[in-house]
Amino acid sequence: MQPHPSLDTSAHWAFGQEIEVLPRIFDDDITLAVMQRRLDSALALAVRAQLNGSRSLDWHWRGAPGQAMKEDLERRLPAPEAGAALVEDVSHIAEAMAYLFSTEAIGIRLRTLEGAMCPRFHVDNLAVRLVTTYAGPASEWLPEHAVNRAGLGAPHPDKPDIVADPDAIRQLAVGDLALLKGCGWIGNEERGLVHRSPQPAAGERRLLLALDPG
Template sequence: MPQAALSIDNPDLQPIAGFVAGHEPGVLARIYDKDIQMSVFRRALEIEVQQYANFLQREQIGFQLTQCVGLQQVESLLEASLPQHDTRHHFIQDVSSIVDMFACLFELETIGLRLHVLNKTMCPRFHVDQVPCRLITTYAGQGTEWLARNDDLSPQTDSVHTLLAGEVALLKGKAWTANQDRGAIHRSPSLPPQKSRVLLTLDWAEPAT
């Protein structure tokens, strides 16, 4: 049965056009629906994954990993790149599982992976990405902000929605087939001084079959 469209902030609010969320990973496949611009898998992070993300957020400000990588090399890339910690393995397994979901959904053998620990706002203006589809998840810190499609690009504060840490979102971009004038409107959150976030994004590194 299809997942119902929900508000990310409160499931009791009225449905938001173009947006769908659910507590099972299968909800992400709704991104293939013509009228869906954003699908969100709502989940809570395992405690060990949280611990490692908090370690990165606290101790590894400025960490950057940006690479196109084949599916078979994801774990070895993360093992070679991420700093040691008792809970590192759990974090690597979680990232790897998200990569697998993303690659399976779009039938990809190679993905563009970015894992950053940010202490500044990367994309402060609301925008639509010039890509077919991007996966975004925040492991620690403030999540990505987004608007319903009919919202103004200079909205009032009460019309801005925020992804929670751990939630996995797929956002359609302008390069999705027949989506040139549409797409998920979003921006990076404004980070106060001394605050940071751990952000993972995945992109297509090849045309989807």
């Protein structure tokens, strides 16, 4: 059995149940900071309502979090009459992201997925991204000791496998707020967190939120 991520003394990650864990992403040795949480009943019901319809969701926003953002999201939801808790949660996360990174503009995407968006392990070229999965399998990631970075990038027959230890693959939980440090973070150019989108089961849909500061 894998040790709990927060119990590994050599960890380049930080897990906790309070929002104070998220600023750990500014630590030089941390490439993943996760606030563990469970969706409350109202939020879970709002999420389920959006997934029960036939229409998919692919909402984008770039700008300040606020009333205009909330109204735009509500208009785009498949079931807006049941979406208040989801709109409020996205708003709170966006406001926290803007505060944490001292920016007025946030890039946000909320979308339903029936397949793996990025099925191959990879690193992001941006500085940092926050992801949370509201439904379906959450993102998978690799501790540094289990990564062969020579395998990253476009697939090629001569490249080695990215995963040096398949037993070390770890997975976030539904509801977790995860900050992933990428290669665009100054001083982290060779240490971006290696992660991937999982493949949902047949007939299963994911609801994924991703936020980029600035």
